[in-house]
Amino acid sequence: MLKKRVEELPKCDFANLAPCEPPCSGLAQYDAPVSGRTSWAFMCEGHYKMFGNKSMENISYELVHGIAEPLEGDAVEGIEPNLEENIEYWENVILDGIREITCPECGEERRVEPDATGIFNCDGCGIKIKCPEPPM
Ligand SMILES: [Zn+2]
Numbered sequence: 322m323l324k325k326r327v328e329e330l331p332k333c334d335f336a337n338l339a340p341c342e343p344p345c346s347g348l349a350q351y352d353a354p355v356s357g358r359t360s361w362a363f364m365c366e367g368h369y370k371m372f373g374n375k376s377m378e379n380i381s382y383e384l385v386h387g388i389a390e391p392l393e394g395d396a397v398e399g400i401e402p403n404l405e406e407n408i409e410y411w412e413n414v415i416l417d418g419i420r421e422i423t424c425p426e427c428g429e430e431r432r433v434e435p436d437a438t439g440i441f442n443c444d445g446c447g448i449k450i451k452c453p454e455p456p457m
């Protein structure tokens with residue numbers, strides 16, 4: 322199952338068609354091929370169990386609600402001076418409480434908390450950037 326991030330969950334295409342278990346919330350959790358057909362549909366968990374084509378799971382999507390935290394997938398490591406090369410930078414991090422992570426793709430800088438970890442979207446070009454591990 323692949324994952325796809327969506328800002329808004331679409332409606333379940335089978336919401337009014339048949340009761341399902343767990344009961345249909347009206348919102349889809351999957352975007353997947355329909356069993357016995359060539360078409361795709363948005364389906365809640367219960368309706369995916371009933372109508373989803375499980376043999377196509379490798380190309381089906383599980384929908385992930387929200388945009389705040391991009392998926393890890395193809396994130397690239399952000400650029401930041403390391404402690405040996407640039408001790409001044411890290412002294413300033415301690416004084417100012419701000420790190421500066423540079424996008425390797427477009428050079429856009431993002432200011433983050435000293436203990437920041439995880440993934441963010443570059444404001445300049447939109448790629449996923451992974452915060453380097455802080456040295457302390
Ligand atoms: Zn449903």
Ligand SMILES: [Zn+2]
Pocket residue numbers: 424425426427428429443444445446447448
């Ligand atoms: Zn960028």
